[in-house]
Amino acid sequence: MNITAQQARLLVEAAESKAAEIGAPVNIAVLDAGGHLKAFSRMDGAVLGAIDIALGKAKTAALFEITSESIWDFCKPGGPAEGLQSTNGGLVTFGGGIPLKTRDGQMSGAIGISGGTVSQDFEIAKKALDAFVS
Amino acid sequence: MNITAQQARLLVEAAESKAAEIGAPVNIAVLDAGGHLKAFSRMDGAVLGAIDIALGKAKTAALFEITSESIWDFCKPGGPAEGLQSTNGGLVTFGGGIPLKTRDGQMSGAIGISGGTVSQDFEIAKKALDAFVS
Amino acid sequence: MNITAQQARLLVEAAESKAAEIGAPVNIAVLDAGGHLKAFSRMDGAVLGAIDIALGKAKTAALFEITSESIWDFCKPGGPAEGLQSTNGGLVTFGGGIPLKTRDGQMSGAIGISGGTVSQDFEIAKKALDAFVS
Amino acid sequence: MNITAQQARLLVEAAESKAAEIGAPVNIAVLDAGGHLKAFSRMDGAVLGAIDIALGKAKTAALFEITSESIWDFCKPGGPAEGLQSTNGGLVTFGGGIPLKTRDGQMSGAIGISGGTVSQDFEIAKKALDAFVS
Numbered sequence: 001m002n003i004t005a006q007q008a009r010l011l012v013e014a015a016e017s018k019a020a021e022i023g024a025p026v027n028i029a030v031l032d033a034g035g036h037l038k039a040f041s042r043m044d045g046a047v048l049g050a051i052d053i054a055l056g057k058a059k060t061a062a063l064f065e066i067t068s069e070s071i072w073d074f075c076k077p078g079g080p081a082e083g084l085q086s087t088n089g090g091l092v093t094f095g096g097g098i099p100l101k102t103r104d105g106q107m108s109g110a111i112g113i114s115g116g117t118v119s120q121d122f123e124i125a126k127k128a129l130d131a132f133v134s
Numbered sequence: 135m136n137i138t139a140q141q142a143r144l145l146v147e148a149a150e151s152k153a154a155e156i157g158a159p160v161n162i163a164v165l166d167a168g169g170h171l172k173a174f175s176r177m178d179g180a181v182l183g184a185i186d187i188a189l190g191k192a193k194t195a196a197l198f199e200i201t202s203e204s205i206w207d208f209c210k211p212g213g214p215a216e217g218l219q220s221t222n223g224g225l226v227t228f229g230g231g232i233p234l235k236t237r238d239g240q241m242s243g244a245i246g247i248s249g250g251t252v253s254q255d256f257e258i259a260k261k262a263l264d265a266f267v268s
Numbered sequence: 269m270n271i272t273a274q275q276a277r278l279l280v281e282a283a284e285s286k287a288a289e290i291g292a293p294v295n296i297a298v299l300d301a302g303g304h305l306k307a308f309s310r311m312d313g314a315v316l317g318a319i320d321i322a323l324g325k326a327k328t329a330a331l332f333e334i335t336s337e338s339i340w341d342f343c344k345p346g347g348p349a350e351g352l353q354s355t356n357g358g359l360v361t362f363g364g365g366i367p368l369k370t371r372d373g374q375m376s377g378a379i380g381i382s383g384g385t386v387s388q389d390f391e392i393a394k395k396a397l398d399a400f401v402s
Numbered sequence: 403m404n405i406t407a408q409q410a411r412l413l414v415e416a417a418e419s420k421a422a423e424i425g426a427p428v429n430i431a432v433l434d435a436g437g438h439l440k441a442f443s444r445m446d447g448a449v450l451g452a453i454d455i456a457l458g459k460a461k462t463a464a465l466f467e468i469t470s471e472s473i474w475d476f477c478k479p480g481g482p483a484e485g486l487q488s489t490n491g492g493l494v495t496f497g498g499g500i501p502l503k504t505r506d507g508q509m510s511g512a513i514g515i516s517g518g519t520v521s522q523d524f525e526i527a528k529k530a531l532d533a534f535v536s
Contacts, residue, residue: 168436
């Protein structure tokens, strides 16, 4: 089942709360299972270039149903699918994009975070995910 | 001065509240003065095609510093600038996009609403604007 | 012969001077005979949406070696080339784009002005042209 | 606060002066804090391919608020964000793009230089920056 507006709001709030706690202003993008924009928030201080990256991480996670960094295993030099990252209008293959699934494993959407370091972005996305599944 | 995350949140909430009141689920796009995405929310029930329209209305209002429907006077058949709507990657020239200005008239951003009838979209955008300036 | 940097500078200055005189802040785009950007200036107060239009007017004049509004005769409803305006990545078919030619009629480049009314833009482009040919 | 036309003109003139001094004709792109074109100049003799690079360097610096070459640390092979250079419609990750900030650290715009060697481009951008902050 597709993510609801209420769930998207909770995800954004959880991400913003974690981001504020660690002092990393970020962009938060929430897409539905079809990869369409559901909610977005750019915190004050997040660089403009991270808007597109947050959207790209979420798109990557939504389209492939795995985390954005997992795609890297396929398209890295010597990987089985070099160039994969250029498909679908461009994928983002580092951490911060996570698919959202229901308890029974159905795709519900994806979240993408960008604005901090890659590990901060990943940490924030992970924390938001906790708000989603609990 | 560019719109803040707090102001964007109030705009989204005011728009969602008005939209719920009149029974018209919509997409709400808030951009900064440079036309960059600041906040977005798609209410449950809003059609997918209205995502791009909400973003386009807000972009049009941000880039030209007037309401989206005002652009139509320029580019309508027989108007002084036919084809204007094809510039800037495509403009949206009907109601629902409104520029956000500070009390002293400086551009701060823009809001775009789409999902209801054009008059509903306009009404919701107008109501949200009240939340911004008050 | 292609326009020189010195000529481009004089064009921009003449346009800015006329624009200031009539109180219409504009964008000024100068392209060479190949349609490549040579000089650009956005005056304070010109709307962001007019950047793309100034560039588009100049491109249209450079590619077809006539004024931007002359293209409209071809592509207007009922004209001999409806849809022409969608070619070349999009043309701008209202006033403000003028080709730059040497005394012996060779293409040298084009200028595009946008930010005022269409007649103001045209007037400014025309004035700049005087600086070029004299 | 966004860069003014007067500041942009001084930046272009300082860059052109330095470029002439070292004999490296370049393209100079100046963007505002939102990444929108404010001023541009192509010196006689600069290759056409460097137009897009100057614009790209400035865009990269504007969107990420750091020098263009700093982005390379993130997206180089083995870096934490491989593929980052493909976001935002393509970034330029070598020297010559520098963000412009006010004395109190607020983003004001960015400059991008291309046409010489990378070290020449960087040197010219740096020299122009001196004109901006002094």
